[in-house]
Amino acid sequence: MFRNKIIKKGITKLCDTLSDEGKLQSWNTLQNKNLTASEYFLLISAFDSIPPEWKNLLKGQLQNPIVNNNISQDAPFPSTSRLLYWNLINKVESPPHVTTQIRRNIPNILPRSVTLDSKTREFQYKFLNRIIYTSKALYKMGIVSSPTCTFCRKSEESLEHLFIYREFSRGFWVSVTLWLKDFFKDLDVLNATNIIFGFFIEDYLLLNHILIICKQVIFQCRNRNIKPSLSLLKVKLKYVYKLECSIAKQKDSLETHQKKWKKLLSFLN
Numbered sequence: 717m718f719r720n721k722i723i724k725k726g727i728t729k730l731c732d733t734l735s736d737e738g739k740l741q742s743w744n745t746l747q748n749k750n751l752t753a754s755e756y757f758l759l760i761s762a763f764d765s766i767p768p769e770w771k772n773l774l775k776g777q778l779q780n781p782i783v784n785n786n787i788s789q790d791a792p793f794p795s796t797s798r799l800l801y802w803n804l805i806n807k808v809e810s811p812p813h814v815t816t817q818i819r820r821n822i823p824n825i826l827p828r829s830v831t832l833d834s835k836t837r838e839f840q841y842k843f844l845n846r847i848i849y850t851s852k853a854l855y856k857m858g859i860v861s862s863p864t865c866t867f868c869r870k871s872e873e874s875l876e877h878l879f880i881y882r883e884f885s886r887g888f889w890v891s892v893t894l895w896l897k898d899f900f901k902d903l904d905v906l907n908a909t910n911i912i913f914g915f916f917i918e919d920y921l922l923l924n925h926i927l928i929i930c931k932q933v934i935f936q937c938r939n940r941n942i943k944p945s946l947s948l949l950k951v952k953l954k955y956v957y958k959l960e961c962s963i964a965k966q967k968d969s970l971e972t973h974q975k976k977w978k979k980l981l982s983f984l985n
Contacts, residue, residue, distance in 0.1 A: 719755070830925045844912075844913075852872045893906050906927075914928075
């Protein structure tokens with residue numbers, strides 16, 4: 717069971733609620749455990765969702781219990797279903813092949829704490845795992861008729877071509893770099909590694925966030941068939957700043973939020 721209130725009443729497994737015949741115990745019986753009516757209905761729903769084959773296995777376990785001495789009864793139990801889910805996933809997950817290569821060759825990847833906005837985190841995760849679908853990938857799937865670039869119509873539209881080497885992208889990164897130098901005095905040039913992974917410097921948390929937003933702007937412009945520009949980036953930055961400000965207020969972390977955006981506040985306000 718994963719409902720904390722039920723666990724505190726001594727019901728940690730579904731077997732704790734079943735009779736010797738493998739059926740859910742009556743309300744009168746379970747009421748002695750101080751269960752509320754809503755909690756009992758939750759148990760009914762959980763029991764009804766179990767396939768018949770599993771119910772037979774539960775019945776067999778009740779009649780011939782097997783004691784596993786390796787299980788600690790005092791082990792901490794996840795307080796929410798979300799934590800329980802991730803505890804289970806972490807035991808069986810294996811990182812994608814691309815992620816394994818990145819971790820082997822790069823000392824760090826862009827930190828997850830770079831932004832409060834889940835959409836930005838999601839985009840960077842997809843980007844690092846090469847699941848941002850360009851014309852090259854869509855052509856292999858049979859969705860588009862050509863793998864060539866949306867703009868130049870000459871080269872294959874790979875991830876690197878779209879975000880780094882395409883003529884419009886190169887011009888966009890030059891204008892972004894020149895503008896950012898007003899806020900990050902020690903910023904020199906942006907190379908392919910910086911654009912893909914960011915900077916492995918803690919003080920560059922905001923800059924790393926901006927680089928992800930730049931890539932989002934490029935991809936959104938690609939989808940709308942318009943050229944990426946510095947003016948579009950500035951609009952996007954102001955939107956993200958206000959969005960993060962709202963999230964920070966809800967999380968009571970406004971001070972941390974303002975500290976992160978400090979270098980850009982003269983532009984944002």
